[in-house]
Amino acid sequence: MAPASPFPWIFPYVEDPHSATRYPSESGRSVLRPFVEVSLPGMEQKLAALVDSGSEHTLVARWVAQTVGLDPADAVHSVVLGISGDDIRVDLVPGRMRLHPPDSDIDTYVEWETELGIVDRWRPTWSVLLGQIGFFDRFTVSMHRGALTCVVEGWGKFDERFGIRLAGPSPPNPRFRP
Amino acid sequence: MMGVPLVAKVRGWLSGRSSLEVDQMRTSEPIRLPEEIRGAEGRWVALKDGKIVAVQDTPSNLYAYLHSRKVTGTTILRVPGEEEPELVGLG
Numbered sequence: 640m641a642p643a644s645p646f647p648w649i650f651p652y653v654e655d656p657h658s659a660t661r662y663p664s665e666s667g668r669s670v671l672r673p674f675v676e677v678s679l680p681g682m683e684q685k686l687a688a689l690v691d692s693g694s695e696h697t698l699v700a701r702w703v704a705q706t707v708g709l710d711p712a713d714a715v716h717s718v719v720l721g722i723s724g725d726d727i728r729v730d731l732v733p734g735r736m737r738l739h740p741p742d743s744d745i746d747t748y749v750e751w752e753t754e755l756g757i758v759d760r761w762r763p764t765w766s767v768l769l770g771q772i773g774f775f776d777r778f779t780v781s782m783h784r785g786a787l788t789c790v791v792e793g794w795g796k797f798d799e800r801f802g803i804r805l806a807g808p809s810p811p812n813p814r815f816r817p
Numbered sequence: 818m819m820g821v822p823l824v825a826k827v828r829g830w831l832s833g834r835s836s837l838e839v840d841q842m843r844t845s846e847p848i849r850l851p852e853e854i855r856g857a858e859g860r861w862v863a864l865k866d867g868k869i870v871a872v873q874d875t876p877s878n879l880y881a882y883l884h885s886r887k888v889t890g891t892t893i894l895r896v897p898g899e900e901e902p903e904l905v906g907l908g
Contacts, residue, residue: 649845651845651846651847652845652847652848653847653848653849653850654847654848654849655903656854656897657858657897657898657899657901658903660899661903670903674848676892683880683883683889684863684880684889684890684892684893685890685891686892686893687892687893691906693906698907700876702875702876702880703876705877720907722908723907723908745889745890746890758907761907762904762907762908763904763906763908764894764895764896764897764904765895766876766894768906768907786845787845787847788845
C-alpha cells in the first residue's frame with residue numbers, strides 16, 4: 640500500500656443529484672452531503688460513505704458485508720434500530736474499516752478495528768453510514784456548511800484545538816500501514 | 818505588487834485573521850456528479866476520476882463486473898431516482 644498523506648484530509652461536500660428540483664422556488668439550492676470514501680479489507684473498490692454524527696453506530700449494507708465475508712452469525716451484539724419507521728434488528732459484528740484520503744487509490748488508506756452493523760433493508764444511495772462508534776471515536780471530524788467541507792484529523796486534534804480533555808481511553812491509532 | 822482586495826480585507830477584519838491570511842485561503846466547491854448519471858437513475862454506478870466507468874442494476878453485479886475486468890479503485894454509489902425522497906441517515 641502507499642503511505643497516506645498526513646492529516647487533515649479535506650473532503651468537499653457532494654451534491655445529491657436531482658436535489659435542486661426539490662427546491663424549485665430557491666434558485667441554486669441543492670442537497671449537499673458530507674461524504675468520504677471508505678472500503679473494508681479485501682475490497683477492490685471504494686464506497687461512498689455518509690458521515691452521520693447523529694448515528695450511534697457505523698452501518699454497512701448487506702451487500703458490502705457479503706462481499707468481504709462478514710457474517711451476521713459472528714455478531715457480538717444485536718440492536719433494534721428505528722429505520723424508515725420500522726423496528727429493524729441489526730447485527731453488530733467485529734470488523735475493520737478503511738478511510739481513503741481524497742482523490743486517492745484503493746491502496747492508500749488508514750485502517751482501524753471497530754464494530755459494524757449489517758443492515759438488510761438499505762435504501763440510501765451510499766453503502767456505508769459512519770457514526771459515533773466506528774468513526775467519531777477514531778478521528779476529530781469537523782464539518783462546516785459555509786466551507787462545504789468535511790475535515791478528518793487525528794483523534795487528539797480536538798483536545799489541542801479547544802482545550803477539552805478527551806474522556807475515556809484513547810483508541811489505538813488507526814494504522815497508516817497495515 | 819497587487820494590493821489585497823478590499824473584500825478580503827473586510828473578511829479578514831471580521832474573522833480576526835490578517836488580510837494576507839484571508840487572501841491565501843481557498844474556497845471549496847461541492848463535488849457534482851457527472852452529467853452522464855442522467856439515465857442511470859435507480860442503478861449503481863462506479864466512478865473514477867469524475868467519470869462513470871460502469872453501471873449495473875445491483876451493487877453486487879457492479880462489483881463482479883468490475884472484478885471481471887480487473888478495474889479497481891472506483892467509488893460505488895447508487896444514483897437516486899428523480900422522484901425518490903430526500904433521505905435522512907438511513908431513510
